[in-house]
Amino acid sequence: xxxxxxxxxxxxxxxxxxxxxxxxxxxxxxxxxxxxxxxxxxxxxxxxxxxxxxxxxxxxxxxxxxxxxxxxxxxxxxxxxxxxxxxxxxxxxxxxxxxxxxxxxxxxxxxxxxxxxxxxxxxxxxxxxxxxxxxxxxxxxxxxxxxxxxxxxxxxxxxxxxxxxxxxxxxxxxxxxxxxxxxxxxxxxxxxxxxxxxxxxxxxx
Amino acid sequence: xxxxxxxxxxxxxxxxxxxxxxxxxxxxxxxxxxxxxxxxxxxxxxxxxxxxxxxxxxxxxxxxxxxxxxxxxxxxxxxxxxxxxxxxxxxxxxxxxxxxxxxxxxxxxxxxxxxxxxxxxxxxxxxxxxxxxxxxxxxxxxxxxxxxxxxxxxxxxxxxxxxxxxxxxxxxxxxxxxxxxxxxxxxxxxxxxxxxxxxxxxxxx
Numbered sequence: 001x002x003x004x005x006x007x008x009x010x011x012x013x014x015x016x017x018x019x020x021x022x023x024x025x026x027x028x029x030x031x032x033x034x035x036x037x038x039x040x041x042x043x044x045x046x047x048x049x050x051x052x053x054x055x056x057x058x059x060x061x062x063x064x065x066x067x068x069x070x071x072x073x074x075x076x077x078x079x080x081x082x083x084x085x086x087x088x089x090x091x092x093x094x095x096x097x098x099x100x101x102x103x104x105x106x107x108x109x110x111x112x113x114x115x116x117x118x119x120x121x122x123x124x125x126x127x128x129x130x131x132x133x134x135x136x137x138x139x140x141x142x143x144x145x146x147x148x149x150x151x152x153x154x155x156x157x158x159x160x161x162x163x164x165x166x167x168x169x170x171x172x173x174x175x176x177x178x179x180x181x182x183x184x185x186x187x188x189x190x191x192x193x194x195x196x197x198x199x200x201x202x203x204x205x
Numbered sequence: 206x207x208x209x210x211x212x213x214x215x216x217x218x219x220x221x222x223x224x225x226x227x228x229x230x231x232x233x234x235x236x237x238x239x240x241x242x243x244x245x246x247x248x249x250x251x252x253x254x255x256x257x258x259x260x261x262x263x264x265x266x267x268x269x270x271x272x273x274x275x276x277x278x279x280x281x282x283x284x285x286x287x288x289x290x291x292x293x294x295x296x297x298x299x300x301x302x303x304x305x306x307x308x309x310x311x312x313x314x315x316x317x318x319x320x321x322x323x324x325x326x327x328x329x330x331x332x333x334x335x336x337x338x339x340x341x342x343x344x345x346x347x348x349x350x351x352x353x354x355x356x357x358x359x360x361x362x363x364x365x366x367x368x369x370x371x372x373x374x375x376x377x378x379x380x381x382x383x384x385x386x387x388x389x390x391x392x393x394x395x396x397x398x399x400x401x402x403x404x405x406x407x408x409x410x
Contacts, residue, residue, distance in 0.1 A: 033238055036238065036241050090404065115378075142403070150404065151404065151405055152397065152401070152402075152403060152404070152405050152406075153405070154397065155394045155397055155398065156386075156394070159386070159391075159394050160394070160398065160403055162375075162379055163372060163375075163395065163398045164403060166372055166375025166376065166379070167371055167372040167375065167398075169375055169378070170371025170374055170375045171371065173320075173371065173374070174367055181361075181364070186364075189360045189365070189368065190368060192359065193360065193365065193369065194403055195404045196357070196402040196404055197398070197400045197401040197402035198356055198365055198369060198399055199355065199356065199357070199400045199401055200355055200357050201357075
């Protein structure tokens, strides 16, 4: 979040700091769609004036940029961590999948917003470009793991990486942290299915 | 599509029949969101008057009902087919996954619309109820396959079925029939990853 303005709130100004403003904005964006949401809607939803919002951010676009950065930064930190590991690509890949599930759980509304971005504005197109960059890192890892003989050679690495991250990303559709399983158990289940499949090994066909 | 009106178009009325009206409406719903689309928007998008639309359907809701039925009917036909098979639950499940990928490919815009339904109207809530019914059929198959010893016992059947169908459903985010791989190859790749995992068996850990 290097680019967030972190000015302390002015004395006497009640209500939101940037962090809670962002949390509420992302919630509204996810409910109504980013495009369908106006600064007017946000101001009503937050119960504060538009100028109180503009005190923190220059535009709706900036809210979006900060929100998707929260998701993307988490995913790229996970990728950096995986990339810095010693050893086989398959283990890096599994680490990346596991960490990505944690990012998704910890930053669920932000990742949800990121995954729904369509590309109608510059900020959205930049987010899509960073997503493609991330996808590229993943498919490179799959390719490398296949070259090392650890990934099945009968599925194209680009397709395999889309399927595995499709599985991870589909969590936003049903996973809810409250009352649901914990992040560790969820990440474990995702890795089991993605890497070893649903089928019991003994009966593998 | 038992409930679609199949009146032949009136003589002299140019333009859309119900089928092509539905195809265009679903495209517009997917682009703008169902709620954000008015009959006015559809009329402009189609280049026909609202009364020409009302000749075919009573309301925007009816368009949605017909569209999501197209997706749901396909999925339930696949489930019926799987249910009618002789043999082990794991094979029924694999058949269902494979056929569902075909439904998704053949009816991509309809399935995309179905998967984005939120539940704000009666038609949407009915669609969600049928989706839950489908999910229940899937998790029952997983449960049965686990009881037969064919599914790994260390992932909860409800979670496993969500993950496997999350993988299937995530195809709407990236798969495009034109220029992409064929439906058979896609279904094969999905089944390989979902049932046997990305990892090469020999190195299974």
